[in-house]
Amino acid sequence: MNAGRVVDGAPCGYFVFDDQGHVLDVNDTLLAWLAAERAQVVGAHIDLMLPPAGRVFHQTHFFPLLRLNGRADEMFIALRTRSGQDLPFLASAARRETPDGARNECVLLPMKERRRHEAEILAARRAADVANEAKSRFLSMMSHDLRTPLQTIVATTKALSHPRHGPLNDVQRSDLARIERASGELLRLLTDILEFSRAGSGRVQPNIEDVGVDTALDRAESLLRPQIDEAGLAYERHEQASLRVRADSDRLQQILLNLMTNAIKYTPRGGCISVAAAQVDREVLLHISDTGPGIPAGQLDTIFEPFVQLDAHGLQGGVGLGLAISRELARAMEGDIVAHSRPGDGSTFTLALRASAP
Amino acid sequence: MRVLIVDDDHDAADSLAALVRVVLDYDVCVRYSGESAIAAAGDYRPDAVVLDINMPGVDGLQTARILKRDRRLARKPFIAHTAADSAFVRSVASRIGFREVVPKGGEAAVSDLIDMLSDIEHSEPMEHR
Numbered sequence: 001m002n003a004g005r006v007v008d009g010a011p012c013g014y015f016v017f018d019d020q021g022h023v024l025d026v027n028d029t030l031l032a033w034l035a036a037e038r039a040q041v042v043g044a045h046i047d048l049m050l051p052p053a054g055r056v057f058h059q060t061h062f063f064p065l066l067r068l069n070g071r072a073d074e075m076f077i078a079l080r081t082r083s084g085q086d087l088p089f090l091a092s093a094a095r096r097e098t099p100d101g102a103r104n105e106c107v108l109l110p111m112k113e114r115r116r117h118e119a120e121i122l123a124a125r126r127a128a129d130v131a132n133e134a135k136s137r138f139l140s141m142m143s144h145d146l147r148t149p150l151q152t153i154v155a156t157t158k159a160l161s162h163p164r165h166g167p168l169n170d171v172q173r174s175d176l177a178r179i180e181r182a183s184g185e186l187l188r189l190l191t192d193i194l195e196f197s198r199a200g201s202g203r204v205q206p207n208i209e210d211v212g213v214d215t216a217l218d219r220a221e222s223l224l225r226p227q228i229d230e231a232g233l234a235y236e237r238h239e240q241a242s243l244r245v246r247a248d249s250d251r252l253q254q255i256l257l258n259l260m261t262n263a264i265k266y267t268p269r270g271g272c273i274s275v276a277a278a279q280v281d282r283e284v285l286l287h288i289s290d291t292g293p294g295i296p297a298g299q300l301d302t303i304f305e306p307f308v309q310l311d312a313h314g315l316q317g318g319v320g321l322g323l324a325i326s327r328e329l330a331r332a333m334e335g336d337i338v339a340h341s342r343p344g345d346g347s348t349f350t351l352a353l354r355a356s357a358p
Numbered sequence: 359m360r361v362l363i364v365d366d367d368h369d370a371a372d373s374l375a376a377l378v379r380v381v382l383d384y385d386v387c388v389r390y391s392g393e394s395a396i397a398a399a400g401d402y403r404p405d406a407v408v409l410d411i412n413m414p415g416v417d418g419l420q421t422a423r424i425l426k427r428d429r430r431l432a433r434k435p436f437i438a439h440t441a442a443d444s445a446f447v448r449s450v451a452s453r454i455g456f457r458e459v460v461p462k463g464g465e466a467a468v469s470d471l472i473d474m475l476s477d478i479e480h481s482e483p484m485e486h487r
Contacts, residue, residue, distance in 0.1 A: 144441045148367050148441050148462055149369070150462075150464070151373070151463045155370075155373035155376070155377045155468050158377055158469075159377040162377075187463050187464035
């Protein structure tokens with residue numbers, strides 16, 4: 001055909017076919033890629049350039065799309081070279097009516113490199129998933145295996161503390177109390193780690209049902225009332241009547257206890273913890289606010305990462321898994337948790353859950 | 359009141375036994391495997407059995423199945439005491455006829471176990487030999 005056309009030297013493949021699938025034109029670049037002569041391609045049916053699976057795709061997707069919309073963008077197609085090798089391409093085509101009939105003009109970019117990158121990324125992600133799963137299994141096994149010796153420590157300490165075991169002097173009593181406190185702390189850490197490894201591995205299967213928000217808040221309040229009073233805090237509740245959410249009631253309880261315990265932990269004496277609940281569209285939002293020191297903007301996201309704790313105030317306890325677990329649990333129930341805060345102005349953690357159907 | 363405690367971890371078994379003796383003043387028989395528990399149970403005739411679940415050889419679930427074939431033990435309360443406190447273990451344990459599953463570790467778990475045994479003494483008709 002017209003020698004010396006710009007399209008022949010272009011760094012992309014180009015060909016034109018009619019509505020019957022006959023090739024009307026092809027550029028030199030594509031001919032070189034296919035190792036074919038112009039005479040072998042022009043006038044032939046497009047099927048000759050396609051591997052068998054590609055023919056089906058062409059008939060059922062590419063062609064109909066072109067006819068319907070007049071264009072087809074960024075489709076993946078494979079073309080078969082004369083030597084029988086399949087090459088991957090990204091194809092975009094546009095259909096043009098001319099006095100001689102329809103012309104479907106198609107531009108092709110090779111995707112060999114890109115496919116290789118994609119394969120590498122997929123392999124890397126699979127490797128990361130496997131490593132993550134192994135980590136979860138290790139954490140879960142470890143926290144299981146540590147329970148038996150912990151059990152021995154606790155039982156023995158308890159036996160030693162019992163009056164029937166014989167009288168203790170004050171030093172022995174306070175030594176035993178220290179062992180008891182440390183083993184209590186150890187158990188809490190183990191439970192957190194076990195819970196987190198479960199949540200992280202997607203093994204938490206929540207038992208979703210309709211849960212009354214007032215019932216859930218009553219339950220949390222009755223459990224935490226002693227801590228709130230002991231910390232010298234006020235407690236307020238504002239909620240719309242008869243709110244119901246789709247949730248696993250035990251998991252919801254776990255989240256509420258975690259958020260409220262945090263609020264208690266970070267709020268100085270004389271402060272206030274408030275809980276508010278309202279429905280917004282199809283979601284129920286539960287806000288747990290405190291009058292504590294607040295969270296610096298830079299830490300609002302990282303506090304949900306495992307093993308991160310606010311470093312201020314020298315307050316501690318736990319390995320910083322509480323919020324990570326709570327967020328995983330919320331997400332397992334198709335909800336989420338976000339934090340808002342301004343330093344000096346307290347913090348609000350908002351738990352969003354799906355509202356029950358009315 | 360006689361309690362049979364079975365755990366392949368000797369320290370766990372012995373410490374629990376010591377606690378039950380000192381706090382509740384019960385008679386306790388300790389065995390460190392399912393096999394030896396099965397061998398001892400017929401003569402010992404426990405009023406309650408506390409079984410670890412993960413044990414090499416005959417595990418706690420299998421031990422309970424075998425012990426419960428003995429008519430004199432079939433109606434006695436069995437308590438599973440395990441670090442592997444999963445929903446699966448709970449469902450199997452309840453099918454076999456365990457009365458309770460108590461997770462290992464922690465003050466609360468130990469206190470629960472003691473309370474359970476003490477409740478059993480006050481609610482079950484004791485056999486008199």
